[in-house]
Amino acid sequence: xxxxxxxxxxxxxxxxxxxxxxxxxxxxxxxxxxxxxxxxxxxxxxxxxxxxxxxxxxxxxxxxxxxxxxxxxxxxxxxxxxxxxxxxxxxxxxxxxxxxxxxxxxxxxxxxxxxxxxxxxxxxxxxxxxxxxxxxxxxxxxxxxxxxxxxxxxxxxxxxxxxxxxxxxxxxxxxxxxxxxxxxxxxxxxxxxxxxxxxxxxxxxxxxxxxxxxxxxxxxxxxxxxxxxxxxxxxxxxxxxxxxxxxx
Numbered sequence: 001x002x003x004x005x006x007x008x009x010x011x012x013x014x015x016x017x018x019x020x021x022x023x024x025x026x027x028x029x030x031x032x033x034x035x036x037x038x039x040x041x042x043x044x045x046x047x048x049x050x051x052x053x054x055x056x057x058x059x060x061x062x063x064x065x066x067x068x069x070x071x072x073x074x075x076x077x078x079x080x081x082x083x084x085x086x087x088x089x090x091x092x093x094x095x096x097x098x099x100x101x102x103x104x105x106x107x108x109x110x111x112x113x114x115x116x117x118x119x120x121x122x123x124x125x126x127x128x129x130x131x132x133x134x135x136x137x138x139x140x141x142x143x144x145x146x147x148x149x150x151x152x153x154x155x156x157x158x159x160x161x162x163x164x165x166x167x168x169x170x171x172x173x174x175x176x177x178x179x180x181x182x183x184x185x186x187x188x189x190x191x192x193x194x195x196x197x198x199x200x201x202x203x204x205x206x207x208x209x210x211x212x213x214x215x216x217x218x219x220x221x222x223x224x225x226x227x228x229x230x231x232x233x234x235x236x237x238x239x240x241x242x243x244x245x246x247x248x
Contacts, residue, residue, distance in 0.1 A: 054129025143220025159211020161241025169239020
């Protein structure tokens, strides 16, 4: 059963080493992502699943210990998703999720005066990559299956909103983007399950909103869970919508 979820964006720029000189510009969203992960920890789940968009060939499950690299972004940095034997390489979205979790673990170590890297390791952590073009029902069914995989399941759901908010955005300016993002912020901030499932998959694809499919996985997982939502952050730096929300 789903007991909590954190919704975070997943641009590699969240990683300061990748962002380089632009790192301070995204400090606010990093802080809110850490706050969202704190809500997951407070829910005391017995299983954590990290869900994000994945390209063809990188879909499906990723076992604990799977590694992801930021070498493709010019940075010699590798991260791991929890502790375990691992498997195939993580897609970029799940690599960002693994980095967010490792950052939170280091902060917890410092807060409790432990040596860094010795934080909680007993919580099973796995990843799941979802096809950006999966239908709403396919996403919802995936979410239902993930929620049924443990007594107390938490989700870290990764994905950006539209990439079409300005002329300099990756997808250039699309006048439909602001409305789509506003509705996404509303439904995610209020844990509106039917509203999340109603987000238009075709429009999301045209607006390069990679978060739509993972968000709808969350909606399926949350059916009947009675969770409430809270929007922690909403901004569109570089013309890309970044949303942070918690469901608990």
